Amino acid sequence: MGTVNKGCKFIDLHSHGNMVENLMKTVHSIHFADARRMTQLADNSIDLMVTSPPYPMIEMWDNLFQKLDSSVKKCLSRRDGPAAFEAMHRLLDPVWQESFRVLKPGGFACINIGDATRTIDDHFALYTNHARILSAATQIGFTSLPCIIWRKQTNAPNKFMGSGMLPAGAYVTLEHEYILILRKNGRREFKTAEDKQRRRESAIFWEERNHWFSDVWFDLKGTTQTLADARERKRSAAFPFELAYRLINMFSLLTDPVLDPFMGTGTTMAAAMAAGRCSVGYEADKNLIPAVHKTVRGVMLPTDQAAARRLIQHQTFVEQRLAADKPLKYINEPYGFPVVTNQERWLRLHVPADLIQADETRFQVTHDMAPMPFKYNLFDN
Structure with missing residues (x-):
């Protein structure tokens, strides 16, 4: 099938019946640099951005801002919360x-961000990070699409804020974050036969x-940060692997380049590898290399x-659907x-088979088609 992205190759090795066994290679690079100037990246070169930035008005990020x-320090010193909030977002x-x-035109940006609650000078307030980012993004030219609420339940004994059981003084517990979904320009176009086939193979299950x-x-x-060094722990805005993995599968194709401008410990890069995408990460702190x-x-x-x-989850779904006498009208060609x-007929999942580390900032991953882990053939007579 040839080269589908610069540095990303999708190579047919051989076919067997209706199943094509493929060797797919992806490349991944890290830039320890300020993401406000991503000079290493060309215009219109990325298909998807997935990230979680430092959260303004969350105290653990104050020193960074x-x-x-x-001016951030000056605003906080004079106890001006709104001014500090705006100064942080300007960064x-x-x-x-x-x-x-x-x-690229039609490319997506997915931003995981939580709002912040903070008491300054005995004044408790909500700082709406998600709304401020949406405002900036739409002014830049992004189109805002329906977002996802990530419900993060807190079971801590001190979860109640304010006056406890007494009315007119207690506050709602903030137990969710946002996944903002933005798009550059209109819908992505798939003009070549190669892109159309790559899109079919990148399908997700119904x-x-x-x-x-x-x-x-x-x-x-939520991800509990376990980095041993306190400074590293404060520099990592870790989110769950599954969050990044889902978004990558939802909004990109196999071998597409994925960007994370706030790379942290590399969750987005790992998810891109697992999903068979290329990736680029930016991180300002070299201490996070290990x-x-x-x-x-x-x-x-x-x-x-x-x-x-x-x-395995699809196998369970099929078993339950058959037991309920619900139809399954189509057969997936690669797996049978x-x-x-019909859109799932060419769906094909990949697993990393080999990882080559060129240096501390560059990797190449070879992917095999994911084998069926089923212990038995569900459809044997």
């Missing part, structure tokens, strides 16, 4: 501008479509292969199992 702009705005520049494209996600737990390498190598562990879990829609 203050180092980048002394993020150039990243969204750069992301817009490097995204049951995944129903779940992943719902507007509230209840099933993802953590990034650990995250990236984790995708090679058989127990961490997300594709195998998806196939039933699927609900």
